[in-house]
Amino acid sequence: MSAVRCIDVCKTYRQGDEDIHALDHVSIEIQNGGFVCLSAPSGGGKTTLLNAIGGLDVPDSGEIYIDEQRIDNLSKGELAALRLSKIGFVFQAFNLIPVLSARENVEFVMQVQGVDADKRRSLAMSILDEVGLAGMEERRPAEMSGGQQQRVAVARAIVSRPALVLADEPTANLDSKTSDELMELFTELNMNHGTTFVIATHDRRVMSYAKRLIKMLDGRIVDDIAQS
Amino acid sequence: MEITLRLAWRNLWRQPRRTWLTIGAMVFSNVLLVFMISLQFSVYDLMINNSLRAFSGHMQVQAPGYIDDGSMRQTVAEIVPLASELRSDFPDVDIAARATGFVLASSEQRSYGIAVYGVEPAFEPGASSIPGLVTDGRFVESGDEVIIGVVLARNLRVSVGDELTMLGSGRDGSFAAAVLTIVGIFDSGIPDLDRSIAEIPLATFQDVFYMRGSGHHIAINAPSIDAVADYQQRIGAVLPDDLELHDWTALQPGLKQAITADIGSSFFAYAILVILVAFSVLNTGLMSVLERTREFGILMALGIAPGRLGRLVLLETALMGVIGILLGAFLGGLLTGYFGATGFVMPGMEEMAVRFNLPARLYPGISVATLFAGPIVVFLVSILATLYPAFRLNRLQPVEAMRAA
Numbered sequence: 001m002s003a004v005r006c007i008d009v010c011k012t013y014r015q016g017d018e019d020i021h022a023l024d025h026v027s028i029e030i031q032n033g034g035f036v037c038l039s040a041p042s043g044g045g046k047t048t049l050l051n052a053i054g055g056l057d058v059p060d061s062g063e064i065y066i067d068e069q070r071i072d073n074l075s076k077g078e079l080a081a082l083r084l085s086k087i088g089f090v091f092q093a094f095n096l097i098p099v100l101s102a103r104e105n106v107e108f109v110m111q112v113q114g115v116d117a118d119k120r121r122s123l124a125m126s127i128l129d130e131v132g133l134a135g136m137e138e139r140r141p142a143e144m145s146g147g148q149q150q151r152v153a154v155a156r157a158i159v160s161r162p163a164l165v166l167a168d169e170p171t172a173n174l175d176s177k178t179s180d181e182l183m184e185l186f187t188e189l190n191m192n193h194g195t196t197f198v199i200a201t202h203d204r205r206v207m208s209y210a211k212r213l214i215k216m217l218d219g220r221i222v223d224d225i226a227q228s
Numbered sequence: 229m230e231i232t233l234r235l236a237w238r239n240l241w242r243q244p245r246r247t248w249l250t251i252g253a254m255v256f257s258n259v260l261l262v263f264m265i266s267l268q269f270s271v272y273d274l275m276i277n278n279s280l281r282a283f284s285g286h287m288q289v290q291a292p293g294y295i296d297d298g299s300m301r302q303t304v305a306e307i308v309p310l311a312s313e314l315r316s317d318f319p320d321v322d323i324a325a326r327a328t329g330f331v332l333a334s335s336e337q338r339s340y341g342i343a344v345y346g347v348e349p350a351f352e353p354g355a356s357s358i359p360g361l362v363t364d365g366r367f368v369e370s371g372d373e374v375i376i377g378v379v380l381a382r383n384l385r386v387s388v389g390d391e392l393t394m395l396g397s398g399r400d401g402s403f404a405a406a407v408l409t410i411v412g413i414f415d416s417g418i419p420d421l422d423r424s425i426a427e428i429p430l431a432t433f434q435d436v437f438y439m440r441g442s443g444h445h446i447a448i449n450a451p452s453i454d455a456v457a458d459y460q461q462r463i464g465a466v467l468p469d470d471l472e473l474h475d476w477t478a479l480q481p482g483l484k485q486a487i488t489a490d491i492g493s494s495f496f497a498y499a500i501l502v503i504l505v506a507f508s509v510l511n512t513g514l515m516s517v518l519e520r521t522r523e524f525g526i527l528m529a530l531g532i533a534p535g536r537l538g539r540l541v542l543l544e545t546a547l548m549g550v551i552g553i554l555l556g557a558f559l560g561g562l563l564t565g566y567f568g569a570t571g572f573v574m575p576g577m578e579e580m581a582v583r584f585n586l587p588a589r590l591y592p593g594i595s596v597a598t599l600f601a602g603p604i605v606v607f608l609v610s611i612l613a614t615l616y617p618a619f620r621l622n623r624l625q626p627v628e629a630m631r632a633a
Contacts, residue, residue, distance in 0.1 A: 080532065
């Protein structure tokens with residue numbers, strides 16, 4: 001069963017007098033439990049594709065399915081509900097809520113999901129421990145390093161066990177050691193929990209962790225390689 | 229504490245100066261509203277009570293049509309026994325029977341047209357403040373005695389002990405005349421009353437004006453102005469069908485109109501104050517939403533619906549509003565309580581004070597309504613002012629929002 005399916009997806013931006021084809025008839029299918037890297041130079045379309053898969057951006061044409069549910073025709077509210085229940089996001093800039101502690105950042109999404117207070121506290125503590133942040137639960141983002149913040153962001157993305165995690169340049173602001181630790185964490189989650197990962201990156205070290213590498217150029221898929 | 233509430237609370241203190249400025253505007257307006265509304269309604273109570281206590285009473289029993297025509301012939305039969313019966317049925321209210329006529333009052337030197345009232349000397353002090361306002365002599369007791377106002381005494385050039393001749397028409401149209409002895413002069417502070425009325429014993433009035441036991445109205449004072457409606461219903465239920473019971477709004481429409489007009493003009497001023505606060509809140513809400521556009525984009529990407537983000541912004545305003553209500557009501561209550569104890573002289577109110585028989589120094593009183601009415605309106609208007617920035621979040625696209633600086 002496919003976690004993600006894109007059929008002939010197009011997205012064009014207008015920049016001045018010029019049309020930029022960010023996605024040009026893109027079709028891909030990613031199976032459940034996949035670990036996929038989207039690789040492209042800047043402006044190649046990988047972030048646009050990731051945003052379209054996550055329902056953050058609506059394609060001009062084509063169809064997108066998440067867990068066999070078509071999402072390109074959903075309303076803003078329905079897309080929000082879908083992201084809340086099925087998709088976890090990890091961003092390049094961590095994007096934590098600055099006024100909440102690490103634990104509260106992780107708990108916040110669960111509160112919106114309606115998880116009761118005791119359960120979400122216990123889950124948050126457990127996931128923070130899992131990502132190596134035991135003892136730092138009450139620190140606010142400003143009191144943590146970039147790597148620690150990214151781990152909180154990962155904990156937030158995976159705490160409610162989404163079927164799909166979308167990560168946009170997750171290691172761009174991390175040093176090589178922290179990047180490796182993060183990718184090992186992703187690999188472990190993929191193997192142990194069967195979480196599907198789609199990672200947009202142009203970092204070769206990150207690509208080396210992927211089971212499948214999809215290369216894009218000018219909004220088109222130019223290569224799709226299975227990796228061992 | 230739920231995380232959303234915690235998030236809203238902490239968001240407020242990201243910009244403490246701006247938050248305190250907004251709360252300060254709410255508190256300032258709330259303090260002002262609590263004090264002004266308390267003072268205003270205390271003045272109205274005084275106006276109503278002083279005016280009604282002076283003479284007309286909270287309610288009057290009258291013959292049908294008397295309120296419009298005021299004719300000598302529109303009488304309440306056997307008025308003294310009826311008043312006595314009502315007193316025994318309603319022992320906690322003040323009830324006094326009266327009769328009214330118009331006469332030419334003459335002293336040795338001058339004559340003036342005045343209204344003369346026949347009153348029950350034993351019960352009039354409960355129904356009217358005039359017996360207590362006799363500053364020279366005493367109130368009437370029986371026989372051919374009369375009291376007049378201080379202005380009328382000055383105009384007629386008479387004093388206590390002098391005789392006053394009254395000429396008028398009796399109930400049957402016949403000539404009515406009496407020579408009365410002035411036993412007291414009252415000073416109500418209300419020029420119209422002091423110039424134009426005289427009071428004599430009801431029995432004397434009935435003799436002079438051929439009333440045959442009848443009178444023109446029974447004045448009734450309830451224990452308080454708030455109790456009038458209740459007593460109107462209860463007294464109305466036991467009255468004979470051929471009589472009418474009118475409350476003070478019908479008896480003194482001018483008083484009600486004056487209060488209504490004053491409420492209208494003062495509430496217009498309050499509305500301007502509240503609108504200024506609303507703009508301050510709107511500005512804070514818009515700034516707060518604009519500077520957090522990126523953060524809202526992230527929250528939307530995480531699956532938080534725009535409606536929930538809007539509720540977060542409303543919650544932030546609600547928290548400021550609650551602080552504004554509590555501080556405003558507390559400080560406004562303190563200020564009002566202080567002036568309630570020491571008194572307050574309202575500048576430029578002298579004319580109104582004379583007209584409505586008000587004291588020069590006012591003592592504002594606090595009630596739950598005057599303490600919270602203004603602050604609650606400010607709270608609700610603040611929430612309304614935040615609806616616009618909250619609704620703007622619905623137009624936000626996650627991708628564009630996350631690109632914001």
